[in-house]
Amino acid sequence: MIEWFTWLQLGIAGVAGLLCIALGLAGRKPSDLTMGAIALVELLLIVQLVVAIVAPFAGNTATGSLLEFYTYLVSAILVPVAAVGWALIERSRWSTVILGVAGLGVFVMVYRMWQIWTVQGR
């Protein structure tokens, strides 16, 4: 993983998550803004996948379990897809909150991925 890109992902996933939860609780239905924010999170995860595949060839290898890393990454990639799909099917305020939960979920998962990549002392 690339450090600045990890922070970028964490920042965007966190902000997008909180934004969607706030707007959802305020009664907004899923909009271009909220779904777009989570779609951006998804886009960054796809880029992260490419980074994770390429980085070892540039000497940037994971210190922890690759199996665990990719399980997190693949799971994380599924989450925004499910949330946006839900938001498209059901257009209620709670779908916006769920978009936010997905954003925060990705936040945690990316953080765990960073831990596995960098500081695994076992």
Next chain:
Amino acid sequence: MNAPQSTPSTNTASTSQSTAGGPARSTRVIGIGRLLIAVYGLLALAATGRSFVQIVSKFSEAPLSYSLSALAAVVYVVATVALIKSGGRWRRVAWITIGFEFAGVLVVGTLSLLDPALFPHDSVWSLYGRGYVFIPLVLPLLGMLWLSRTGKARA
């Protein structure tokens, strides 16, 4: 991003108005219940992913902990499905699985505090689910609360 603008259609689910004789299909799946289902789904995904990794890479290190992880993961998946489905039988399944989770997090959480050697490796339920920000402890309570409230509304 081809997000359709909010269509002014009829489907805004009113939160707590479930008419008694109405189709039982959707009564359980409205409002906050949706959120509950989503969080359950996320937890099911997390538990499944984790136990997958544990079993594939190091099952022999702690068969008990990891079998428990796998069992917990299956129960979360079943609970998620049961919350989405409706009908009397699924409702009972939801009660059973959610009750099982609550018992699990209490028992394993307490044991892991009293005798850490018993569960040397993390499971979802170790230390009352601390590794998951205590979500495994809180979620079953919310789930049971919600099941009882919606049950009353329908009866």
